[in-house]
Amino acid sequence: MTEHQHDNEAARQAPAGGDDIILQAEGVTVRFGTNTVLENLSLDVYRGEILGFVGASGTGKSVLLRTILGLVPKASGTIRMFGRNLAELSDQERMLIDMRQGVLFQHGALFSALTVLENIQVPMREYIDLPKKLMDELALLKVELVGLPRAAANKYPSELSGGMIKRAALARALALDPDIVFLDEPTSGLDPIGAAEFDELVIKMRDTMGLTVYMVTHDLDSLLTACDRIAVLGQKRVLVEGTAQDMMQCDEPWVKSYFRGKRARRIVPSEDA
């Protein structure tokens, strides 16, 4: 075993932060100048769950995601991934952690000049050195995994439908067989059928691969049908967290109007209606 493989193996076996917590944010504060966007925020994400992350526009969902990914600095607090404090990692250790997480950014964010296959290979090229033929085979497996036809592999993003772009972006997020994927508004722009199909795909990944999913979404259907737990961001922190049923019973004003307002009632008819 090479030193690199040994380190990789050590990172894979790193103990979770207790009780199978795969990601833990503790007392996180993020500021831009004098604007405090997140203050003393704490959140646990458990292995193998689909966590839906929701909140009013501008509350800081993207900022938290970017902070977790190390793209935005925090003023204070701790973020642990797989039990490791991200602030204490060497560059090499950080790279090994990064390899275990996949990201689907809002709007798919595929490279328009690359084919689907080449897009899926971007993380492979960044982190591992494989012969082209093997990379092609691995990327094709991912194409099939997300339910795209093999013929889509050589197409460019502009030749794909919105739903196919989301699937291709998910295939790229899964390129390195991550333990956790971060999905930023994955069903936005899809029609309800396309969105439901995407949710089913995510559920299948959780069930068959034990994938942990952190999904930022405004999609009530996704929150109520696909998510095991929901966390609501408000007042610069996680205001409420729990199951869909907990959300339906919660009397916090924003949560109440979101989950039991007019729009919600079209999806979940109230029992006494």
Ligand SMILES: Nc1ncnc2c1ncn2[C@@H]1O[C@H](COP(=O)(O)OP(=O)(O)OP(=O)(O)O)[C@@H](O)[C@H]1O
């Ligand atoms: N790079 C930045 N510099 C300064 N302020 C920023 C930066 N990024 C985000 N913000 C501010 O942080 C706040 C939260 O933004 P964020 O994009 O995280 O909200 P959001 O909850 O994801 O909203 P939406 O649901 O509309 O996507 C906003 O007030 C935004 O202006």
